[in-house]
Amino acid sequence: MDYKQLIADAIHKELSEHLELNEIKLLLEKPKHTDHGDVAFPTFQLAKLFRKNPAQIASELAESISADVIDRKEVVGPYINFFLDKKVVSGAVLKEVIEKKEDFGNHTFGENGKVPIDMSSPNIAKPMSMGHLRSTVIGNALSNILTKVGYSPVRINHLGDWGTQFGKLITAYKKWGSEEDVREEPIKELLRLYVLFHEEAEKDDTLEDEGRAWFRKLEQGNEEAVALWKWFREESLKEFEKVYQRLNIAFDSYNGEAFYNDKMDRVVDLLDEKELLTVDQGAHIVNLDKYDLNPALIKKSDGATLYMTRDLAAALFRKETYDFAQSLYVVGQEQSNHFKQLKAVLKELGFDWADNIHHIPFGLITKDGKKLSTRKGKVVLLEDVLDEATAQALQQIEEKNPDLPNKERVSEQVGVGAVVFHDLKNDRLNNFDFTIEEVVQFEGETGPYVQYTRARALSILRKAGQETFQASDAYQLSDAYSWEVVKLLQEYPDTIKRAYDNFEPSIIAKHAVHLAQAFNKFYANVRVLDEHEEKEARLALVYAITEILKEDLRILGVESPNEM
């Protein structure tokens, strides 16, 4: 039920000669202050039309408008403020939530279209950092949002499993490493070797050459090099998997950079056929002047392929494999030029589907104001952050609720939830400077706050001994506190749609926080379990909240403990 629509209809009846229905709908707004009602209609625009002052128009127009959902109208200057019938609306909304449960807010316009999402993409032999967290959790949340609006997402972990760094790594391993050490703590050891290589390379020029030589051997299929590469890859993946399990994220594909090694010749041939390649300073490029972009580098002057070549191959592969409706790349904003070029080259090749490729950029995480750099060993390890968050959550539980069963499990849910929620709660383009204090918080607009709110709500249901509800519009509520909650529930389908339209998980996070805040106010001011004529309806509201908070958190990739 769309109340804005109903009111627009009612107004349109009176103004059909002057304004289109959708024009009226666009004029309707949601007042900032509750004493201005639930829906407001400003009449400024009508002033010219009627050659009267807006206030006069408002008061004359208000009298003739009526609809079942309108409880009362107030004219304040040039505004007509509509107050909806709380009982009618709350009954209808609660009925729908109880009926649909976690499917409330779903849309079908995605029509099952496949949407590959390039996300996470850590580099083999390097630890997962806070930077990878962003791509991972944003990609995961977008996947969930896409599912909610009817698409069929394909989570692709485009692993950084190829490149000259493997030559360096092999060199470093053979010089300073041992099988034992790598087996012990694969990523820590491989990172140590990688950092060491760069330190030593500053003193010794021949090291870089050696690294390049080993990479060449790897490319040529040298047995020793390939074996080491495979081993590094396997060991790294095992460790990544541990993190992904903690984050509760699974991928549909691990086709990384290496996967496209044998698929790039075709791209070059295709570009050649269409006569798009030109040679400039020895390198093969595609000129993109007409797009106002720098040329795309396809082949280096030594003949080696590049990032662009590989991504073109990947784009083609994904189109052919999935016949996607859209293709998303959750990659840092510093690469927006690359993706503009990628789309432009595909366009030049005559592929209209390039329009369905979307780069989903996100802001940079810095530490002490500086960019994180694996090479310099300046990283914030994701595992360390999750461990710290979990430890603090456990400490919190010991203080607040020491008798809680499954403390370990719950502290993991709360700790990891805090970190993930923190990463998703603001506009994804915002940069932020990492401090553990800021990321691991349990009060205010945080994941644990939302989790805690839901746990309290569930506790009421447990005490009431009622955890299932009949879908009925008899659950009617009249108090101001529940009304704020009902309005937020009612907006849910729209919220999901907006999150999808903007590819923006923070819209869901904000809904979760607002819903939790509204419920906590309700909780503090309205007794649910006391005998009251609206007791059943209040319980139904509490139930609806537990469902929707859980759904909000699920979309974000955050778990919902039943008690905490």
Add this chain to the structure above:
RNA sequence: GUUCCGGUAGCUCAGCAGGAUAGAGCAUUCGCCUUCUAAGCGAACGGUCGGGGGUUCGAAUCCCUCUCGGAACGCCA
């Protein structure tokens, strides 16, 4: 130098298909547990919405310009 992000309360951020007194969290101070989990609720404090122009009945929101941060600008990914 060019292009792209961003500048809103002490701090972190909402609000930006223009609308009625600019909101929240954190921090600080003060209230509220004999009643549904105080990881909560309430109150106080806190703002030239970076500066200046313009469009408009109306601008934090749109346009121009300046300024200050961050990022990207052909052989890394």
